[in-house]
Amino acid sequence: EVQLVESGGGLVQPGGSLRLSCAASGFTFSSYDMHWVRQATGKGLEWVSAIGTAGDTYYPGSVKGRFTISRENAKNSLYLQMNSLRAGDTAVYYCARAYYYGSGSYYFDYWGQGTLVTVSS
């Protein structure tokens, strides 16, 4: 059974840092691209970052330069290092697996249950 379990969320002051983890099990982690998606309370989904099987990374402009996605295949783990945090980064952070079904196209087939990050003084 595929499982994604996030951890590392919590309360952090503006300007602070936090590192999220996502423990994967039930599949060959190294063979899948992985993503982080966040959701502020009562708001929509927002894509945060992606990492390919070769370690290539992608970010939207809202977090580029502040967040760093990484993976450790030997530990079946995905990470998100978040620096210079702002109140607007407050959200539930989900890790999600990208499933490629052909021609370079993919969808998110498994999601974790999320970890809450609160940025406040």
Add this chain to the structure above:
Amino acid sequence: SYELTQPPSVSVSPGQTARITCSGDALPKQYAYWYQQKPGQAPVLVIYKDSERPSGIPERFSGSSSGTTVTLTISGVQAEDEADYYCQSADSSGTHVVFGGGTKLTVL
């Protein structure tokens, strides 16, 4: 930055048909995906590749595409379909994922 536009809310009575649209300039070049999210739960894929239905998703869910707009249609809406629905695609380069703002489906 690239955006996908959805109506904030759609309301239908049980048994009726709900249609939720999603508009974006890159949709003629990039596939769209639809996710259903119920309160306190992670999203669940209901449509992929504009109109394909994953296994386990009821036949009443369907998708279509026309130009810069994709549409999620739920035929014979049931109370259990009440949820938030998000479209998702990519920008024209294909490297950045984009979500629509979400549509709250209310079953009256």
